[in-house]
Amino acid sequence: MMYQIRDLHLSLPDMTRKPILGHAPQMNILKGLSFDIPKGAVLGIVGGSGSGKSTLGRAMVRLLEPTAGQIMFDGKDISHASEDELRPLRKRFQMIFQDPMSSLNPRRRVGGIIAGPLRLHGVDVSGKVDEALEMVGLPRHFATRYPHELSGGQRQRVGIARAIALRPDFILADEIVSGLDVSSQAQVLNLLEELVRDLGLTLAFISHDLSVIRRLCSRVIVLRNGEIVEATETVKLFDTPQADYTKELLQAIPLPDPGQTWT
Amino acid sequence: MRDARADVRRPVGLRLWLSGGWLSLLTLAAIFAPLIAPQDPLAQDLFLGRLPPFWESGTEPGFYLGTDSLGRDVLSRILYGARLALIVALVAGTLTCLIGATLGLIAGYYRGWPDRIISRFVDIWMAFPPVLFSILLIAVLGPGLVSIIIAIVIIDWTRFARVIRAEAISQGAMDYVASAQVAGRTKFGTMLAEILPNVLPTIVALLTLEMGIAVIIEAILSFVNLSISTDSPTWGGMISEGRISVHQAWWVLVFPLITLFLTVLSFSQLGEGLKDRFDPVLR
Numbered sequence A: 001m002m003y004q005i006r007d008l009h010l011s012l013p014d015m016t017r018k019p020i021l022g023h024a025p026q027m028n029i030l031k032g033l034s035f036d037i038p039k040g041a042v043l044g045i046v047g048g049s050g051s052g053k054s055t056l057g058r059a060m061v062r063l064l065e066p067t068a069g070q071i072m073f074d075g076k077d078i079s080h081a082s083e084d085e086l087r088p089l090r091k092r093f094q095m096i097f098q099d100p101m102s103s104l105n106p107r108r109r110v111g112g113i114i115a116g117p118l119r120l121h122g123v124d125v126s127g128k129v130d131e132a133l134e135m136v137g138l139p140r141h142f143a144t145r146y147p148h149e150l151s152g153g154q155r156q157r158v159g160i161a162r163a164i165a166l167r168p169d170f171i172l173a174d175e176i177v178s179g180l181d182v183s184s185q186a187q188v189l190n191l192l193e194e195l196v197r198d199l200g201l202t203l204a205f206i207s208h209d210l211s212v213i214r215r216l217c218s219r220v221i222v223l224r225n226g227e228i229v230e231a232t233e234t235v236k237l238f239d240t241p242q243a244d245y246t247k248e249l250l251q252a253i254p255l256p257d258p259g260q261t262w263t
Numbered sequence B: 001m002r003d004a005r006a007d008v009r010r011p012v013g014l015r016l017w018l019s020g021g022w023l024s025l026l027t028l029a030a031i032f033a034p035l036i037a038p039q040d041p042l043a044q045d046l047f048l049g050r051l052p053p054f055w056e057s058g059t060e061p062g063f064y065l066g067t068d069s070l071g072r073d074v075l076s077r078i079l080y081g082a083r084l085a086l087i088v089a090l091v092a093g094t095l096t097c098l099i100g101a102t103l104g105l106i107a108g109y110y111r112g113w114p115d116r117i118i119s120r121f122v123d124i125w126m127a128f129p130p131v132l133f134s135i136l137l138i139a140v141l142g143p144g145l146v147s148i149i150i151a152i153v154i155i156d157w158t159r160f161a162r163v164i165r166a167e168a169i170s171q172g173a174m175d176y177v178a179s180a181q182v183a184g185r186t187k188f189g190t191m192l193a194e195i196l197p198n199v200l201p202t203i204v205a206l207l208t209l210e211m212g213i214a215v216i217i218e219a220i221l222s223f224v225n226l227s228i229s230t231d232s233p234t235w236g237g238m239i240s241e242g243r244i245s246v247h248q249a250w251w252v253l254v255f256p257l258i259t260l261f262l263t264v265l266s267f268s269q270l271g272e273g274l275k276d277r278f279d280p281v282l283r
Helices: A053-060 A083-090 A110-120 A128-135 A140-144 A152-165 A182-199 A210-216 A234-239 A244-251 B014-031 B074-110 B112-126 B130-141 B145-172 B175-183 B187-223 B235-244 B251-278
Strands: A003-013 A026-037 A042-047 A068-073 A093-096 A170-174 A202-207 A219-224 A227-233
Touching: A003 A053, A026 A053, A026 A227, A042 A053, A042 A210, A053 A170, A053 A202, A083 B175, A093 A152, A093 B175, A110 A128, A110 A140, A110 A152, A110 B175, A128 A140, A128 A152, A152 A182, A182 A202, A182 A210, A202 A210, A210 A234, A219 A234, A219 A244, A227 A234, A227 A244, B014 B074, B014 B251, B074 B112, B074 B145, B074 B187, B074 B235, B074 B251, B112 B145, B130 B145, B130 B187, B145 B187, B175 B187, B187 B235, B187 B251, B235 B251
Parallel strands: A042 A202, A042 A219, A093 A170, A170 A202
Antiparallel strands: A003 A026, A003 A068, A219 A227
């Protein structure tokens, strides 16, 4: 198992209800999630806004610390590991962010952005940047460009290149196509599909859009208000959705013919 | 694919050239003041008092911008005054920037208790009236170059701390910081390698502005006779002396004033010009 998550709880202080004196009340965002991600699987995490899917993702790569419960990565409990303990593991799980404009340092060249994680883990950089650029379908001379000189789709490819350059075992993709137009979306999804196949990656793909999940993922978990309402294979989810919330999400997919349904 | 970025002509940075040119000229003048100054800046000769600048009648050769009421050459005094002005600008500006920017960066990036301590400190500090504070400080420390520099640093570091803190907070919320953490970069390493390059343009702009302000503060202190002893000419000192005889000899006041004005203006424009020229995001 790549990930085993048991009864995960996470709460953050709710600053909007903070009294003038004293501490802000805690807001429960994740309320006891349990699921597994087997090696080589592509798991979709879907839910509306505010369902806690990004928080879950950030807890999985330990940008956030869970309040209770367990996160096991490849058999190791990382739920409360310190940053120093996590560092050697960090090269094995990477993340691709939603907004590449924010996740790529605007004052670094693309080459430096991709080489950054490699250097941090003492990997020999030579040739790796070119290789990573090639794998995501960008020309080599892009290494000398700044992020603002690229298009949205190209930027997101740089984000992917940075994540795969370290050859991680697991990648978390947090709403990575939601900021792109439809044709760039398709290209980025194709690319991700290829990479998962070629590199044998395990992937968790967070999205609010079930039609994107359908293309990519073998299993899906549906989140609502920090709880899992349905966890099943993608095919089953589309054929026989169980929870009412899942049905709502399915109905929200725009179809070319309004009379048509998914079944 | 052809890279066409080299074909894009960037407008010549007139701002950068003019301000940089004036400041280089002034630096050279300050360094070589003993060689190029036509007269001894301290030599008094009451027979040569209040000579007008060269284009008016009744001048003596060698006194291009006239003399003050004690017969001291205005041009030579401006040249020697540039030494002090530039030393104060560079040293006080840099020190202020280092202290203020470091504290601001730490407060804005680490937040939590370092931020609370530094921010409270800044708030309290800024409640003191700056000019009075500096006069008081010099009175305690005793006049002199070092005192002026200390006074400027102590008064102005808060400007840097505030601005850089705000900038660091907004940069710290960006995903590239989270991304650095995912990559395994330490918190301190992230501050230096990721945040600092992004607040650097602001730091440079503030630094050059601060150099101009340092020149002004030095002039103000000279004006109230709290700068350096009258043995070394300063622009502020000249302005304050020229004020007394402005109706008889306007040049004693006007020439140092113009020099001061151009220098302060050049410093602030230099910052903007450097930003336009070297910030990759604005290119």
